[in-house]
Amino acid sequence: MEPVIQFEDVVKIYPLKSGDVTALNHISFAVERGEFISIMGPSGSGKSTLLTLMGCLDKPTFGTISMSGIPIRDMSDVELTSLRRDRIGFIFQYFNLFPLLNIIENVSFPQMLKGGVNVEKAKEVLRAVQLDEHLYTHTPLELSGGQQQRVAVARSLINDPDILLCDEPTGNLDSKTGASIMELMTQLNKKGATIIVVTHDPNVANYTNRTIRIIDGRIAA
């Protein structure tokens, strides 16, 4: 079976007036289906660039990135956007829910982008992330940080993506709530979800099966 994500000799250079910055320098790795991976590294090491490339928000300067065997290099913006909608689930540090929508609408949002709404499916994923049912019609600002992050996880799962990309998912939570979110991730991984977590926190990395360390744009281990 094709890897969910495959990086082959990927280089990412940001051209700046003060001189080009090489954020990723000849990176190659593959993420197999069902893996639970953490990406660690100091600030400025290239973690965020790696995440934006894995999330198909950007394209490499050199090298090849394939999603389930399909190279993204020649994809148009519309195709990349559809790919993000259908195959990738994003979870952010600051939850990033839509304040104008209630919980059910937030979770259903990626589904609506595909042109259909299945409220039962939304409720199903909300139950999977263990959010109390009475909160479904509340707005995000009426929920605690942990509850908001559960909703964000539910939103990322709604379109049955190939992979979940998490950017410091516990970075804005207290340690207890953070641990409960990581427990949730672990459960999802056990059910088959492929998860990549970018983090500074070794405690978070301990939940994952494999850690990729990035230093100065290169994979260290």
Next chain:
Amino acid sequence: MTAIFWEIAKRNIRLHMLRSTLAMLGIVIGVVAIASMGILGNSMVASVSESLNSVGDSVIVSPYSGGGDGMGPGGGGGGSSANLKITDQNYQQIKRAVAPNVAIPVLSTSERMSVGVGSDDIVATIYGVDTQYIPDLSLVLTSGVYNNADSGCLVGSEFATDNNVKVGSRISMGSDGQYGTLRVTGIIEERGMSFDLSTDNAVVATQGWYESTFGSNDEYDQVVVKVKEGQDTAEVKKIIEKQLNRRDKIVSVTDSKATLDSLYATFGTITTFVTAIGGISMIVAGVSIFNIMMMSVNERIKEIGIMRSIGTQKKEVMSMFIYEAAIIGVIGSIVGGILSILAGYAVSALMLGTTEYLWTISTAISVSEGVGFGIVICLACGIYPAWQAANLNPIDALRHE
């Protein structure tokens, strides 16, 4: 497009109700300015054309004064000059040339007169018209009958009201009644501005009385040709000019229809001008829409970044902001359209004294133009902010604090 973006646009407007309402208010003012000016202009044209149409299709022939083709001597002052007359020979030529249309010779002057014993002298225009032609002048009487004796006269409505004249009243003509008295047989309905006889503040006496009082040299101050329906006034004018001005220009010929057309064209220009001034307020409203849409985009950069990262297409982001501008534009324009009808009603009632010209197709067109312009301006001013939102780099937008 996905319904959720319409919903988000509505909720964002509700969230920023004050800001959105102020932007709508700008559009309301713009639409009212444009539409009510249009309504007022159309009502004025309708009002003036109705009063002028009462003169029918006339061609006025007056002596050539050397000052170009003016409006003729029909003005209330009876602008005839002792030296400038149309001879009877010329009149006969006109009469023959325009047949079967009726050519009415008219004498006119201004003279002192008084009504009742001991009352002050007043000055008014006196017309002398052959009694056989009075029906052809389409003078509508509010009371009394046409006079057919030299001792009788008709008076205009304003003259009657100002001097408390009724049917049967006697008017002493000239200072100290030197020209005798005339008995009022009928009062002419208000005619307003007219091309032939301005009767509102005038006395219409018989040609016989006029000539016996002021003398006659078989000359007239003007000739009014009443053009029959179906005939072209311009053609009649051309015939008269060809006949009389062959060698020297001896008469000025005014075609009422052409003059009316040029008057309407002038009204149209004035209406367009004031509507354009109203359009400036719409442009200002458009700038405020642009401003709040830019604010809306700037406040929601992060939200746009999240939307784009989880799979929202550029056109969907764009639609969300276009919907927002459209909601403000449509509500503001419709409210403005309703208010402009009310404003048009109020302004027509105050300035024209009537609202009968309000409920016309041209009012509907003016309101539709105002509403349409309001919506178009809102959409146009929403397009750039929406385009900017859609084209934000999702990575930069996500990092935005």
